[in-house]
Amino acid sequence: MDVGDVLDRTIPYIGADAGVSHLLKYKLHPTLAIGDFDSLCDLEILDDLKIKKYPSRKDQTDTQLALEYAINKGYDEIDIYGVTGGRIDHFFSIMCLLEQYKDLDIRVIDATNIISILKPGHHELMVHSKYFSLFALDECKVSLSHCEYPLSSYQLRRDDPLCVSNESDEKVHIDNDAYLYFIQSERRN
Structure with a gap:
């Protein structure tokens, strides 16, 4: 199963860094693209999107910036997709964010797992x-x-x-x- 199979197409999405290209691949238009975009191969895909660009040298991960943006916008249920593969240090940082925001309803979802x-x-x-x-x-x-x-x-x-x-x-x-x-x-x- 692919993560695209579990995406809810009725809710808004925030694309963090390379997550923007994944959303577009699944024909989902993010309400915001956020991050330093150092993992994004094709910066032209940002042309028609609302973006919040940050410098590469910063004190938050791109996922953390997206999560904090969603929290500040008042979202009371937040699903995070596409963050369990790849680098283990980034996945561990996601687990730290879950713990940091443990009183909120946040789930990490991939094609085979749901973490809350x-x-x-x-x-x-x-x-x-x-x-x-x-x-x-x-x-x-x-x-x-x-x-x-x-x-x-x-x-x-x-x-x-x-x-x-x-x-x-x-x-x-x-x-x-x-x-x-x-x-x-x-x-x-």
């Missing part, structure tokens, strides 16, 4: 992929039911991979007393 953060509380979630995994941002008490590997008041540490590759074909029940990464994946590896 669960706030503390009780959740009944339909898993839209074959597998789901949980990782603690900080130590967290977790209970899971209606899944292949249930847990009862398990103390999940940040460095504990126990909750990787669980499965459910119904609404999974999750109780957590701290923030969790919630990752849905189509393939096991």
Whole structure:
């Protein structure tokens, strides 16, 4: 599956750097192109777009600039596409941004994964992929039911991979007393 297959064509998009060319490839016209555009091969594609250009030497990544722009515009649900492949340092910076903005409804989506953060509380979630995994941002008490590997008041540490590759074909029940990464994946590896 290609990321273009999961793009919602009814919502506005902000293109960060080379993300602009990907949006245009999928026939999506970004409401804004933002970044330093150092990864963009063809700068002419910017000609008919509203752009916010930044210098290459800056203190934010292009994705961070796009995310902060969306937040400042009042978007309350933000999906970030096309940031899980390529350089691992850039992907790690995306995970840092998810943690930094953990109280907002932000998802990272690619062709096989959806990454989000669960706030503390009780959740009944339909898993839209074959597998789901949980990782603690900080130590967290977790209970899971209606899944292949249930847990009862398990103390999940940040460095504990126990909750990787669980499965459910119904609404999974999750109780957590701290923030969790919630990752849905189509393939096991």
